[in-house]
Amino acid sequence: xxxxxxxxxxxxxxxxxxxxxxxxxxxxxxxxxxxxxxxxxxxxxxxxxxxxxxxxxxxxxxxxxxxxxxxxxxxxxxxxxxxxxxxxxxxxxxxxxxxxxxxxxxxxxxxxxxxxxxxxxxxxxxxxxxxxxxxxxxxxxxxxxxxxxxxxxxxxxxxxxxxxxxxxxxxxxxxxxxxxxxxxxxxxxxxxxxxxxxxxxxxxxxxxxxxxxxxxxxxxxxxxxxxxxxxxxxxxxxxxxxxxxxxxxxxxxxxxxxxxxxxxxxxxxxxxxxxxxxxxxxxxxxxxxxxxxxxxxxxxxxxxxxxxxxxxxxxxxxxxxxxxxxxxxx
Amino acid sequence: xxxxxxxxxxxxxxxxxxxxxxxxxxxxxxxxxxxxxxxxxxxxxxxxxxxxxxxxxxxxxxxxxxxxxxxxxxxxxxxxxxxxxxxxxxxxxxxxxxxxxxxxxxxxxxxxxxxxxxxxxxxxxxxxxxxxxxxxxxxxxxxxxxxxxxxxxxxxxxxxxxxxxxxxxxxxxxxxxxxxxxxxxxxxxxxxxxxxxxxxxxxxxxxxxxxxxxxxxxxxxxxxxxxxxxxxxxxxxxxxxxxxxxxxxxxxxxxxxxxxxxxxxxxxxxxxxxxxxxxxxxxxxxxxxxxxxxxxxxxxxxxxxxxxx
Numbered sequence: 001x002x003x004x005x006x007x008x009x010x011x012x013x014x015x016x017x018x019x020x021x022x023x024x025x026x027x028x029x030x031x032x033x034x035x036x037x038x039x040x041x042x043x044x045x046x047x048x049x050x051x052x053x054x055x056x057x058x059x060x061x062x063x064x065x066x067x068x069x070x071x072x073x074x075x076x077x078x079x080x081x082x083x084x085x086x087x088x089x090x091x092x093x094x095x096x097x098x099x100x101x102x103x104x105x106x107x108x109x110x111x112x113x114x115x116x117x118x119x120x121x122x123x124x125x126x127x128x129x130x131x132x133x134x135x136x137x138x139x140x141x142x143x144x145x146x147x148x149x150x151x152x153x154x155x156x157x158x159x160x161x162x163x164x165x166x167x168x169x170x171x172x173x174x175x176x177x178x179x180x181x182x183x184x185x186x187x188x189x190x191x192x193x194x195x196x197x198x199x200x201x202x203x204x205x206x207x208x209x210x211x212x213x214x215x216x217x218x219x220x221x222x223x224x225x226x227x228x229x230x231x232x233x234x235x236x237x238x239x240x241x242x243x244x245x246x247x248x249x250x251x252x253x254x255x256x257x258x259x260x261x262x263x264x265x266x267x268x269x270x271x272x273x274x275x276x277x278x279x280x281x282x283x284x285x286x287x288x289x290x291x292x293x294x295x296x297x298x299x300x301x302x303x304x305x306x307x308x309x310x311x312x313x314x315x316x317x318x319x320x321x322x323x324x325x326x327x328x329x330x
Numbered sequence: 331x332x333x334x335x336x337x338x339x340x341x342x343x344x345x346x347x348x349x350x351x352x353x354x355x356x357x358x359x360x361x362x363x364x365x366x367x368x369x370x371x372x373x374x375x376x377x378x379x380x381x382x383x384x385x386x387x388x389x390x391x392x393x394x395x396x397x398x399x400x401x402x403x404x405x406x407x408x409x410x411x412x413x414x415x416x417x418x419x420x421x422x423x424x425x426x427x428x429x430x431x432x433x434x435x436x437x438x439x440x441x442x443x444x445x446x447x448x449x450x451x452x453x454x455x456x457x458x459x460x461x462x463x464x465x466x467x468x469x470x471x472x473x474x475x476x477x478x479x480x481x482x483x484x485x486x487x488x489x490x491x492x493x494x495x496x497x498x499x500x501x502x503x504x505x506x507x508x509x510x511x512x513x514x515x516x517x518x519x520x521x522x523x524x525x526x527x528x529x530x531x532x533x534x535x536x537x538x539x540x541x542x543x544x545x546x547x548x549x550x551x552x553x554x555x556x557x558x559x560x561x562x563x564x565x566x567x568x569x570x571x572x573x574x575x576x577x578x579x580x581x582x583x584x585x586x587x588x589x590x591x592x593x594x595x596x597x598x599x600x601x602x603x604x605x606x607x608x609x610x611x612x613x614x615x616x617x618x619x620x621x622x623x624x625x626x627x628x629x630x631x632x633x634x635x636x637x638x639x
Contacts, residue, residue: 015470015473015474015477016477018474019474019477019478022474022478023478023479023482023483023486026483026486026487027486030486030487030489030490031486139616139619139620140612140616142615142619143563143612143615143616143619144612144615145567145570145571145590145611145612145615146571147570147571147574147590147591147594148590148608148611148612151594151597151604151608152597155597155598158598272481272571272575273571273574276574276575277594287479287481287482288485288575291482291485291486291577292575292576299482299486302479302482303478303479303482306479306482307477307478307479310476310477311477
């Protein structure tokens with residue numbers, strides 16, 4: 001078993017390395033960091049541009065293999081290189097990682113719990129009005145792209161502010177950023193300000209998660225509801241709600257483990273659209289900006305980060321499986 | 331072949347029920363069609379889809395404005411008799427832009443879905459049927475593509491299709507869509523290749539590719555059809571996401587994604603610029619999902635139906 005796990009780990013590590021190398025070469029050959037200095041008025045001297053690009057390891061006059069060797073050498077010492085703005089890539093990423101986490105944590109947890117609850121409830125009340133209501137609403141939410149949902153929720157928030165007379169500086173719900181600049185993060189005012197900023201994006205993330213999980217959880221629960229062990233559990237004296245929770249829900253949660261694990265891992269990068277619409281400077285934004293700014297080292301860094309997360313998610317899903325399904329624990 | 335095999339299974343099932351009534355023999359296709367038509371949401375979805383197709387391809391003949399045609403007398407005009415959906419800041423007709431975008435989304439979704447499902451079917455079936463080194467190589471490629479962030483890769487490569495046709499874009503989208511399906515196809519192939527009819531074909535001397543194309547793939551046709559339907563909506567959404575950030579369909583061409591991306595900021599002040607493309611997109615995705623759901627139920631041999639089948 002250990003040998004198998006180790007082999008698996010080695011294989012996945014190789015995959016992460018290959019993926020990062022592929023991303024580096026693609027970015028280094030396709031993106032053009034020099035364009036940042038072109039078309040400036042007055043044009044900077046070519047020698048100066050070359051010197052800057054050399055320092056950042058972004059000069060397209062250096063053969064790509066040399067640039068890669070230098071970058072990979074740094075990576076072995078834990079150095080992800082420098083961004084096009086001449087700051088360390090790792091610093092940028094670790095700062096934005098927490099922004100993304102603060103944005104997504106609440107929405108994901110609420111969305112997962114409520115989605116699972118709604119799906120399980122819908123399955124128990126199959127073909128009743130509440131089941132139809134849950135099914136129809138999740139169908140509609142799943143058909144609305146996150147971008148559109150985010151814009152709709154943002155505009156609804158703005159309208160609500162206007163309607164309730166919050167037209168000044170202080171608003172009921174904020175639609176841009178994390179916190180009003182200048183507020184102390186941990187004072188009472190700061191925390192309530194943060195919550196007012198977080199409410200709308202959390203709603204967006206939550207509705208998507210609820211719609212997604214309730215569909216899957218309903219199917220998983222329906223499969224379990226007809227099973228013999230549930231009837232046996234009631235026959236040995238459990239009430240129906242007890243049997244449903246202890247034996248039904250727990251069994252129905254097992255196939256969902258993979259989704260949980262991947263969602264947990266992608267917490268750090270999964271909200272690109274929500275970040276853009278609500279103006280949060282998280283990993284998702286870095287993702288997009290690294291390409292528009294021709295920032296080769298950041299592209300490679302972000303790819304490495306995502307690849308490692310996907311890897312961890314695979315392992316995490318195995319762990320959750322083991323926790324929920326006693327048959328896996330040998 | 332698949333049709334014959336499955337209708338045989340069906341006739342066995344009806345025999346097993348032992349009804350004294352004479353059971354009408356129904357072909358697989360008619361059975362599926364009948365089950366599909368009994369689902370009202372699915373039929374509604376199909377109707378909406380047909381309507382959207384008609385709007386996308388017929389509206390340019392009906393409306394006086396084309397998507398690349400400026401009306402210099404109407405900037406940012408709200409919906410009116412002349413411009414039913416209003417105009418943009420530069421005087422483009424929103425109706426013409428929306429129908430053009432709808433065309434693009436439909437094509438991207440359909441072409442991409444067919445490509446990605448076909449690729450998944452071929453790779454999965456070959457890797458499952460032949461096993462060995464080919465299997466290892468293909469599985470490694472699948473794992474690698476799953477680890478690579480597709481959004482990032484397509485975005486990096488977007489300058490490639492900036493000057494060329496959007497077909498490159500569709501190819502790229504499809505190239506990152508097929509991996510999970512290919513794995514499932516591989517699993518199905520592993521069990522199918524042990525079946526008697528495959529062994530019979532092999533003993534008759536049929537070449538491997540012929541066995542795959544004529545015997546293995548037709549037997550998972552239901553799964554492939556459902557997968558392709560799901561892929562249509564996820565590809566349309568992927569296109570919207572990429573185009574929203576400017577990495578997808580490139581100007582002067584438009585798609586629903588570019589329209590939504592360009593006008594997301596104008597949703598409050600000039601709502602017609604945002605809500606018409608978004609509304610069409612939502613209707614499109616909803617219709618496709620409903621059709622996919624109906625197909626899944628209609629094609630599933632284990633689905634329980636009340637009354638006659």
